[in-house]
Amino acid sequence: MDLDLAGKRALVTGSSSGIGAAIARMLASEGASVVVHGRNRERTEKVAASIVAIGGKAVTVCGDLADEAQIAALANGALDAFGGIDILVNNAGGSAATDDKSWFGGTAATMLESYQSNVIAAFCLIKALSPAMKERGWGRIINISTAAAITPTSGQPDYGPAKAAMINMSLGFSKSMSQTGVTSNCISPGMVRTEGVRDFLASFAQKRGWGDDIAQAEAYVAKGSGQTVKRIGEVDDLAYVVCMLSSPRADYINGANFHIDGGISPAIH
Numbered sequence: 585m586d587l588d589l590a591g592k593r594a595l596v597t598g599s600s601s602g603i604g605a606a607i608a609r610m611l612a613s614e615g616a617s618v619v620v621h622g623r624n625r626e627r628t629e630k631v632a633a634s635i636v637a638i639g640g641k642a643v644t645v646c647g648d649l650a651d652e653a654q655i656a657a658l659a660n661g662a663l664d665a666f667g668g669i670d671i672l673v674n675n676a677g678g679s680a681a682t683d684d685k686s687w688f689g690g691t692a693a694t695m696l697e698s699y700q701s702n703v704i705a706a707f708c709l710i711k712a713l714s715p716a717m718k719e720r721g722w723g724r725i726i727n728i729s730t731a732a733a734i735t736p737t738s739g740q741p742d743y744g745p746a747k748a749a750m751i752n753m754s755l756g757f758s759k760s761m762s763q764t765g766v767t768s769n770c771i772s773p774g775m776v777r778t779e780g781v782r783d784f785l786a787s788f789a790q791k792r793g794w795g796d797d798i799a800q801a802e803a804y805v806a807k808g809s810g811q812t813v814k815r816i817g818e819v820d821d822l823a824y825v826v827c828m829l830s831s832p833r834a835d836y837i838n839g840a841n842f843h844i845d846g847g848i849s850p851a852i853h
């Protein structure tokens with residue numbers, strides 16, 4: 585199926601690695617021009633170069649979303665890159681928790697940092713980029729939350745609550761853009777195989793006495809978290825859904841939160 589993404593212009597925040605990089609690559613392979621973003625210039629340029637190498641269109645804009653001036657610079661840089669942005673994927677973020685990931689290991693500083701890089705950054709970018717989408721009568725806002733937003737965990741109090749706010753903001757914004765052609769949806773992933781998750785599984789396997797048997801750790805974690813799918817997620821599992829939601833064919837989907845989590849969701853939502 586042609587997703588009709590040729591000629592669309594996308595900004596994917598946090599696309600210098602992990603899920604964001606996969607989203608940027610897949611949107612580009614579907615014909616979109618992509619602004620690749622990250623803090624680490626080398627990684628960001630590597631992702632953009634990999635897109636250009638296979639005939640895609642990509643440019644880079646770097647910046648730390650913890651800093652409002654850099655968020656504004658990112659919005660302006662992205663608008664300048666291709667003369668406008670049609671698709672905004674607020675993917676950058678994660679937990680600010682350091683070594684102590686327990687609930688009491690959280691601090692006011694980590695709470696603020698997570699809220700800033702997840703919620704406030706997304707809020708500011710939506711505010712900066714969506715008015716032009718509304719004027720053109722078409723646009724896509726896609727926010728990346730987490731399964732932990734609706735199924736809270738016992739640790740990392742900075743993370744789930746901030747990501748839950750993103751789901752709320754996403755639905756609220758879809759109402760504010762009612763009847764405009766601009767849609768706003770959210771995706772809540774379960775555990776996805778990124779570098780960070782690979783490291784986590786490796787150390788989990790060591791702690792359990794399984795040595796380098798990451799597959800055993802993966803199966804244990806997938807089952808223990810209540811997944812009904814046997815494997816953990818791959819970055820492309822998320823990228824497919826972002827491409828689908830980005831497509832003009834998804835005009836009828838608005839204000840939704842997609843649980844892409846191997847069936848973790850404990851109830852009907």
Ligand SMILES: NC(=O)c1ccc[n+]([C@@H]2O[C@H](COP(=O)([O-])OP(=O)(O)OC[C@H]3O[C@@H](n4cnc5c(N)ncnc54)[C@H](OP(=O)(O)O)[C@@H]3O)[C@@H](O)[C@H]2O)c1
Pocket residue numbers: 597598599600601602603604621622623624625627628647648649650675676677678679701728729730731772773774775776777778779780781
């Ligand atoms: N992996 C999972 O299992 C999982 C599950 C649920 C939800 N998620 C969510 O999915 C999103 C992507 O996660 P991931 O696992 O792919 O993470 P990742 O591999 O660690 O990548 C995170 C990306 O976000 C960027 N980033 C982080 N903080 C930033 C900041 N303050 N300013 C600018 N850029 C920032 C990073 O840039 P640099 O590296 O260049 O600094 C990187 O490009 C996150 O929002 C995460 O919460 C992930």
